Amino acid sequence: MEVILSRRSYRKFLDKEVGDDKIEKLLRAGMQAPSACDGRPWEFIVVRNSEILDKLSSATTYAMCVKNSRCAIIPCYRNSELKNKDYVICDMSACVENILIEANYLKLGAVWIGVAPVSERINNVISILNIKDRLVPFCIIPIGYPVNIKEYEDRFDRERIHYIY
Numbered sequence: 001m002e003v004i005l006s007r008r009s010y011r012k013f014l015d016k017e018v019g020d021d022k023i024e025k026l027l028r029a030g031m032q033a034p035s036a037c038d039g040r041p042w043e044f045i046v047v048r049n050s051e052i053l054d055k056l057s058s059a060t061t062y063a064m065c066v067k068n069s070r071c072a073i074i075p076c077y078r079n080s081e082l083k084n085k086d087y088v089i090c091d092m093s094a095c096v097e098n099i100l101i102e103a104n105y106l107k108l109g110a111v112w113i114g115v116a117p118v119s120e121r122i123n124n125v126i127s128i129l130n131i132k133d134r135l136v137p138f139c140i141i142p143i144g145y146p147v148n149i150k151e152y153e154d155r156f157d158r159e160r161i162h163y164i165y
Contacts, residue, residue, distance in 0.1 A: 012065065013142070013147065014146070018145070030096070041078050041092065042077060043077070043078065045076060045137075052065075052070060053142075056140055063113050073146065075139060077136050081149035108143055112141060115140060
């Protein structure tokens with residue numbers, strides 16, 4: 001439970017390389033997510049190129065922190081051959097949350113920068129990455145070692161719980 005409770009969004013990173021072994025662990029965590037009809041719609045683009053990271057930082061209003069990272073993962077979903085297209089957003093959300101939790105476990109910082117379902121953002125990322133027609137970028141996750149570790153914040157709120165007996 002501690003790894004979930006201590007997870008925070010990080011937008012400032014040290015100038016330190018994240019090893020391939022840690023990136024693979026993040027991707028493995030993402031691929032372990034549940035998905036509707038076991039469709040596993042995800043594919044991933046890992047960007048380490050500083051010029052591309054700089055371009056991605058302008059893909060959305062909220063992506064400026066990407067240029068501070070040494071690596072970003074772009075989870076994408078296939079827009080064809082889906083077992084259950086209606087649940088692709090749920091599937092991808094579970095995948096991304098797994099990546100964020102694993103990043104925290106590995107003492108890495110990360111943040112979920114939304115791309116889908118906003119067409120302008122999707123098209124920006126497609127253009128920057130030269131993605132072929134079959135993939136749709138879901139979000140951008142800059143990854144790195146955080147500059148400062150954020151303090152624990154208890155978000156539990158009993159007022160939002162409703163029991164039916």
